[in-house]
Structures are given as structure tokens and as C-alpha cells.
Amino acid sequence: MTLVDPGLGTQEQRVIDAALRCIARWGIGKTTLDDVAREASCSRATIYRLFPGGKDALLGAITRTELHRFFGGLARTFEEAGNLEDLLVGGVLYASRAITGHEALQFVLAYEPEVVLPKVAFRQADRVLSAVSTFAAPYLAPHVGADDAPRMAEWVARLVLTYTLAPADGVDVGNEESVRRLVRTFVLPGLVTPRAVEVERVP
Amino acid sequence: MEAGYACVARYGLAKTTVEDVARESRLSRATLYRYFPGGRDQLLRDVIAWETGRFFGRLAEAVAGAPDFPSLLEEALLFAHRAVEEHEVLQKVLQTEPERLLPQLTVESQRILVLIRRFLVPYLEREELRPGVEPEEAADYVARMLLSFIGNQGRWDLTDPAQVAELVRTELLAGVLASTRRDL
Numbered sequence: 001m002t003l004v005d006p007g008l009g010t011q012e013q014r015v016i017d018a019a020l021r022c023i024a025r026w027g028i029g030k031t032t033l034d035d036v037a038r039e040a041s042c043s044r045a046t047i048y049r050l051f052p053g054g055k056d057a058l059l060g061a062i063t064r065t066e067l068h069r070f071f072g073g074l075a076r077t078f079e080e081a082g083n084l085e086d087l088l089v090g091g092v093l094y095a096s097r098a099i100t101g102h103e104a105l106q107f108v109l110a111y112e113p114e115v116v117l118p119k120v121a122f123r124q125a126d127r128v129l130s131a132v133s134t135f136a137a138p139y140l141a142p143h144v145g146a147d148d149a150p151r152m153a154e155w156v157a158r159l160v161l162t163y164t165l166a167p168a169d170g171v172d173v174g175n176e177e178s179v180r181r182l183v184r185t186f187v188l189p190g191l192v193t194p195r196a197v198e199v200e201r202v203p
Numbered sequence: 204m205e206a207g208y209a210c211v212a213r214y215g216l217a218k219t220t221v222e223d224v225a226r227e228s229r230l231s232r233a234t235l236y237r238y239f240p241g242g243r244d245q246l247l248r249d250v251i252a253w254e255t256g257r258f259f260g261r262l263a264e265a266v267a268g269a270p271d272f273p274s275l276l277e278e279a280l281l282f283a284h285r286a287v288e289e290h291e292v293l294q295k296v297l298q299t300e301p302e303r304l305l306p307q308l309t310v311e312s313q314r315i316l317v318l319i320r321r322f323l324v325p326y327l328e329r330e331e332l333r334p335g336v337e338p339e340e341a342a343d344y345v346a347r348m349l350l351s352f353i354g355n356q357g358r359w360d361l362t363d364p365a366q367v368a369e370l371v372r373t374e375l376l377a378g379v380l381a382s383t384r385r386d387l
Contacts, residue, residue, distance in 0.1 A: 114306050117306060
């Protein structure tokens with residue numbers, strides 16, 4: 001999982017956006033390169049030139065671009081947060097909305113779960129959890145210390161995953177008030193160790 | 204169900220047929236289709252649900268004697284983590300045909316969440332909770348965290364009782380119980 005800017009040109013980006021619209025409509029299995037070409041108003045040959053290897057190469061590029069977009073947005077959310085609570089609430093809200101609002105991802109989860117789930121379940125979840133916690137830890141460290149930051153980031157990633165994949169009756173992770181209550185009720189009391197409080201007080 | 208499970212253990216999900224299960228259970232195909240009008244797909248779905256139910260039944264039994272609520276969750280995590288690792292059929296299917304198992308297991312997990320929540324509520328009703336925390340919402344939160352950690356231990360070592368105790372007292376219960384100290 002790379003956080004490096006895929007460095008795409010506008011043509012590549014246009015094809016990727018077109019492919020995402022196709023997947024949101026028909027899924028990964030039924031989307032053909034002809035569909036994508038038509039949607040992007042370009043030729044099949046152009047797609048092959050931009051993504052040598054065809055559909056698999058295109059799917060790989062889509063994954064990298066979408067992850068890059070996701071982590072870029074998450075970084076901006078973290079940078080805007082003034083304190084630990086806002087950082088956690090903002091992060092959960094951003095990630096949850098990114099997942100539930102991603103039409104292509106939602107189509108695949110609903111109709112082609114066999115494509116996604118093997119990459120994120122049981123031991124494979126390591127990749128997701130460690131990518132998120134490695135990324136988020138530096139933002140959390142000033143508030144909770146460098147030792148606890150990765151652990152906390154993983155904890156919050158688990159919350160996002162469980163509430164987006166299995167929606168709850170009383171918790172809406174797309175709603176700020178609901179997320180704030182969740183964070184205040186269950187997360188902050190487990191974080192506010194003496195050291196965390198001390199660090200928070202330092203101007 | 205037992206015959207179906209034995210066939211999955213032997214041949215995997217993709218290759219198990221209704222004939223295999225008929226032979227294993229010494230029932231006729233016609234009888235099996237009477238029980239499972241949806242045929243192979245329904246049979247396999249039911250076998251997965253059956254074994255998942257058995258797994259959590261064993262888990263509930265394993266923790267029944269715990270002296271207090273935090274200890275119950277510790278024992279649950281230790282037991283379930285080990286049971287997943289040592290579950291040969293589960294591990295084999297996860298390795299060879301996760302795409303057939305996981306969509307089904309994800310559907311199951313909704314039902315499992317409800318079961319764990321119902322299991323936890325009576326315990327939470329006996330505990331002193333932090334002000335403003337309701338047993339139902341706490342049960343839902345704890346059930347989700349349990350399932351998450353049973354699926355993947357992440358940075359924690361869930362074979363180490365000391366780490367499990369710390370995990371339970373921080374991430375699972377710090378926001379739930381009025382006190383998570385041991386010396387009560």
C-alpha cells in the first residue's frame with residue numbers, strides 16, 4: 001500500500017474517473033474496457049497505451065489513486081483539527097463518509113463482496129489496520145505520546161470499519177454529533193492516561 | 204449439518220456437492236433437497252451458519268465461569284483468538300477460497316453481533332456503568348470490539364494474558380465501567 005502520489009496525467013485521471021462511474025453502475029466483473037472507453041470518450045487503444053496490461057492494470061491504478069485521494073483528504077482533516085477530540089471525530093467522520101459515499105466501492109461491497117473482503121478480513125486486515133495506524137500515528141503523537149499513538153490509530157480504524165461495514169441502530173458514523181458522542185463515551189476515557197493529560201496541557 | 208461440515212473440511216466449499224453430503228449423511232439426495240430446497244447454495248450457507256453458531260456457543264461456555272465482567276472479556280478474547288487460529292477448517296478455507304467464505308461470514312457477523320450483544324447485556328446490567336452509559340449501547344460497542352479483535356489482533360498479542368487484560372481495561376471497558384480496577 002503506497003501513499004506516494006501516483007503522479008497521474010489528466011488523461012489517466014479521466015479514464016480512472018470514467019472507470020469508477022462504470023463500476024458504480026455495473027460492478028467490476030461486468031465493466032469492460034469498451035465501456036470505460038465510451039464513458040471517457042476515448043479509444044480502447046488509448047486505455048491500453050495509458051494502462052499497459054489492460055483491465056488489471058487499470059484496476060491497480062484505480063486502487064492506488066483512490067487510496068491516495070483518501071489519505072490526502074484524511075491528512076487535511078487532521079491538519080484542521082485543533083485538539084485530540086476534534087482530530088478523532090474528524091478522522092472518523094471523514095473516513096466513514098469516504099467509505100459510505102464511495103459509489104463504486106459500495107456497489108462492489110453489495111454485489112461483488114468476494115472481490116473486496118478477502119483483502120480486508122482476518123489476517124488480511126493487518127494491511128488495512130497497519131496502513132491506517134502508520135499514517136495517522138504522527139498526527140496523534142503530539143496529543144497522546146509516540147508510544148500510544150499507533151495503538152490508538154488502530155483502535156479508531158477498527159471503529160470506522162465496524163460501523164461502516166455493519167451499521168448500528170444507535171450510531172451514525174456519518175453524523176458529527178453521533179461520532180462525538182461515540183468518541184467521548186468510549187474512546188477518550190481509555191486514552192486519557194496521566195501522560196496524555198499532561199501533554200495536552202503543555203501549550 | 205455434520206455431514207456437510209465434514210465434506211467442506213475434506214473438499215472445500217467450491218467442490219462440495221449435494222451428492223457428497225448425501226453419501227456422508229447416508230440420506231438420499233431427494234431427502235436433502237426436501238430439507239434444503241435451495242440445494243447446494245442453501246446447504247453450504249446453513250453449514251457456515253451452523254459452525255459459526257457452534258463456535259460462539261463454545262466461546263460462551265468457555266467464559267461462563269469468569270469471576271467478573273472484565274475477566275469474562277479477557278477469557279473470551281484469549282479463547283476466541285486461539286480457537287480461530289486453531290480452527291483447521293476455517294484456516295484452510297480462508298487460505299484457499301476466502302472469496303467463497305467471507306461474503307457469507309460477513310452476513311453472519313450481523314447475526315453474531317446481535318447474539319454477543321444479548322449475551323453481554325445482563326452482565327452490563329449488573330455492573331456499575333459510567334454516568335450516561337446505557338447497557339444496550341455499551342453491549343453493542345463491546346460486541347463490535349470483540350468481533351474486531353477476534354478477526355484480527357493487529358498490534359496486540361492476544362496470546363499474552365497481560366496484554367489482553369490491558370486491552371480489555373482500556374479499549375473495551377474504560378468508557379463503559381465506572382471502575383476497571385482489579386482490586387474490587
